[in-house]
Amino acid sequence: MVDRFGHAADEKPAKPPPPGRPFSATTRQENLDRLAGDTFDLLVIGGGITGAAIARDAAMRGMRTALVEKGDFASGTSGRSSRLIHGGIRYLEYYQFKLVFEACCERRAMRRVAPRLVRPLPFLYPLYRQQKPAPWKLRLGLTLYDALGLFRNVQRHRWLDRSEVGKREPAVAQRGLLGAARFYDAQTDDARLTLTTAKSAHLHGAIIVNHVSAVDLMVGEGRVVGACLVDRLDDREIEARARVVVNATGVWGDKIRAMGETSPEAMLRPTKGAHLVVQREKLCSDHAVVFDSPRDGRHVFLIPWGEFALVGTTDTDFAGDLDNPAANADDVAYLLDAASYAFPNAQIGRPDVISTFAGLRPLAKAPGGTYRISREHIIAESGSGLITILGGKLTTHRLMAEQVVDRVQERVGPDVPPGTERGCRTQETLEGAQTWRSLACTLGGTIEQHLLRTYGSDAVWVLAYAEENPTLAERIVPGLPYLMAEVVYGVHHEMAVTLNDVLMRRTHVIYETRSGGVERARAVARLMASRLEWDASEINRQVSDYTAQVALTQAWRGAHGGPRTKDDDVDRALP
Numbered sequence: 001m002v003d004r005f006g007h008a009a010d011e012k013p014a015k016p017p018p019p020g021r022p023f024s025a026t027t028r029q030e031n032l033d034r035l036a037g038d039t040f041d042l043l044v045i046g047g048g049i050t051g052a053a054i055a056r057d058a059a060m061r062g063m064r065t066a067l068v069e070k071g072d073f074a075s076g077t078s079g080r081s082s083r084l085i086h087g088g089i090r091y092l093e094y095y096q097f098k099l100v101f102e103a104c105c106e107r108r109a110m111r112r113v114a115p116r117l118v119r120p121l122p123f124l125y126p127l128y129r130q131q132k133p134a135p136w137k138l139r140l141g142l143t144l145y146d147a148l149g150l151f152r153n154v155q156r157h158r159w160l161d162r163s164e165v166g167k168r169e170p171a172v173a174q175r176g177l178l179g180a181a182r183f184y185d186a187q188t189d190d191a192r193l194t195l196t197t198a199k200s201a202h203l204h205g206a207i208i209v210n211h212v213s214a215v216d217l218m219v220g221e222g223r224v225v226g227a228c229l230v231d232r233l234d235d236r237e238i239e240a241r242a243r244v245v246v247n248a249t250g251v252w253g254d255k256i257r258a259m260g261e262t263s264p265e266a267m268l269r270p271t272k273g274a275h276l277v278v279q280r281e282k283l284c285s286d287h288a289v290v291f292d293s294p295r296d297g298r299h300v301f302l303i304p305w306g307e308f309a310l311v312g313t314t315d316t317d318f319a320g321d322l323d324n325p326a327a328n329a330d331d332v333a334y335l336l337d338a339a340s341y342a343f344p345n346a347q348i349g350r351p352d353v354i355s356t357f358a359g360l361r362p363l364a365k366a367p368g369g370t371y372r373i374s375r376e377h378i379i380a381e382s383g384s385g386l387i388t389i390l391g392g393k394l395t396t397h398r399l400m401a402e403q404v405v406d407r408v409q410e411r412v413g414p415d416v417p418p419g420t421e422r423g424c425r426t427q428e429t430l431e432g433a434q435t436w437r438s439l440a441c442t443l444g445g446t447i448e449q450h451l452l453r454t455y456g457s458d459a460v461w462v463l464a465y466a467e468e469n470p471t472l473a474e475r476i477v478p479g480l481p482y483l484m485a486e487v488v489y490g491v492h493h494e495m496a497v498t499l500n501d502v503l504m505r506r507t508h509v510i511y512e513t514r515s516g517g518v519e520r521a522r523a524v525a526r527l528m529a530s531r532l533e534w535d536a537s538e539i540n541r542q543v544s545d546y547t548a549q550v551a552l553t554q555a556w557r558g559a560h561g562g563p564r565t566k567d568d569d570v571d572r573a574l575p
């Protein structure tokens with residue numbers, strides 16, 4: 001038996017949940033009915049960071065808004081990034097001053113509105129004899145970077161001499177080392193930032209559903225008037241009507257455009273970026289470190305992530321299955337070569353790779369047919385009125401959304417009920433992304449700290465589940481801080497409706513254990529089954545879908561320990 005907030009009788013939290021409809025699996029069902037019954041001002045297709053931010057901005061302006069996502073929130077590129085909120089120092093090499101300025105402003109805005117989710121991260125950029133750029137050039141670039149951040153970043157950059165670098169990051173190669181520049185950017189949990197943004201849109205009244213695909217656009221009198229949808233959990237077909245439809249589907253963008261027009265010219269060229277997850281203590285302590293690949297001189301990053309570190313990324317053309325990109329053996333060899341070169345004493349090798357993941361960059365085609373090397377976004381409107389947004393970065397999602405919703409508002413503005421029409425307010429706050437200092441003092445242990453970082457003030461709900469039912473206080477996987485209570489919280493408050501949603505994005509179990517946690521998949525699926533009414537065959541299906549995702553994280557092992565990826569034969573290095 002579950003109450004109206006979705007809590008089972010035996011696990012009701014001590015305090016009542018926040019007012020309003022929970023962002024739950026039950027609400028998802030209600031939202032499906034609303035999608036079929038209402039006409040919206042705006043229908044957003046795609047629940048990555050871009051679509052979620054557009055839905056949030058529009059709902060905050062008083063528009064009747066809906067969003068559909070064919071997988072889970074952030075199941076596309078937004079859950080497979082380097083997790084940085086950064087000004088993009090490397091774009092200075094291409095004189096992209098406007099792009100860097102915008103990104104620095106957005107970095108500041110995100111730190112202000114979402115301090116729990118966007119945290120400062122110090123970077124170290126070591127320089128070596130006979131390596132480009134020359135130290136004076138790097139320092140000039142970083143002074144410009146500070147200036148484009150209006151000198152309001154955490155700290156201005158500093159130059160560390162060789163011995164200071166050795167003290168702070170002893171694993172960094174010392175031979176030929178001249179010193180290092182130290183500067184700040186910021187770090188986020190990309191999947192959680194996307195989820196929090198979608199949840200905020202919901203709080204402002206948007207109708208949000210995951211696992212619903214747009215399979216066709218509805219066109220009336222030459223204009224797009226909605227989309228035909230399919231619920232991927234039960235094959236239900238729905239027609240959703242809206243005055244404006246926005247295509248925020250990232251690398252799938254051309255597929256949606258093709259639904260609205262006959263053979264539109266492709267606007268996208270996806271490239272793949274792979275990351276390795278390794279144990280942090282072997283390579284770095286406090287800093288993210290920037291270093292060059294010895295193969296082609298590209299920048300590679302080592303980014304601390306709790307007990308782990310991410311090494312990435314690659315940048316290769318991609319023509320494989322958009323739904324299942326994976327690191328292949330070449331990607332792993334490339335990144336291990338670069339890491340070995342930069343951290344020679346760490347002797348990092350294949351056995352150190354805990355897991356991998358890969359995402360696809362939705363690179364937009366520039367006018368004239370060449371592809372943009374930078375991550376600038378473009379907003380295009382087709383003859384039938386479909387608005388498509390492509391490219392951009394996690395960092396600039398709020399600004400991108402503001403620009404898209406300004407356009408939408410031009411089209412729906414006069415018909416929005418008087419008094420509800422407002423300007424963009426997304427710079428003010430992001431609900432659920434604040435830090436809670438008072439709680440931070442009360443909750444001292446490692447698990448509590450993990451819960452606080454992940455859920456903010458909602459950590460108390462997760463703890464309440466765990467306190468009232470001891471089996472929910474167990475860890476999902478030994479050695480990682482995630483609790484079984486988070487599975488229940490995910491279903492009732494974060495619209496988690498598949499095992500992949502929980503183990504890949506509400507938690508990162510899949511990336512943080514060598515086994516991907518498959519040995520616990522069935523226990524987690526059973527717990528979800530008790531809330532979502534899955535039968536035995538559904539549990540089996542969920543476990544098998546998850547096992548397939550785990551196989552993708554290990555696919556690079558190929559003949560040495562796993563299947564090769566579908567794109568092994570089609571990847572080639574970008575010029």
Ligand SMILES: Cc1cc2nc3c(=O)[nH]c(=O)nc-3n(C[C@H](O)[C@H](O)[C@H](O)COP(=O)(O)OP(=O)(O)OC[C@H]3O[C@@H](n4cnc5c(N)ncnc54)[C@H](O)[C@@H]3O)c2cc1C
Pocket residue numbers: 045046047048049050051068069070071072073074075076077078079080081082083084085086212213214215248249250251252256271272273274313358359360361362391392393394395396
């Ligand atoms: C390897 C890599 C590292 C990166 N690192 C950074 C970084 O550190 N910092 C940064 O600022 N940026 C980074 N980026 C860029 C950033 O991740 C992307 O720009 C951003 O995530 C794109 O978000 P999106 O919402 O546009 O696309 P996506 O996240 O891909 O979202 C599109 C969504 O549309 C859904 N969809 C597709 N078709 C349909 C349909 N028919 N019906 C319904 N839904 C549909 C998909 O399932 C998907 O979830 C990185 C990118 C890559 C590839």
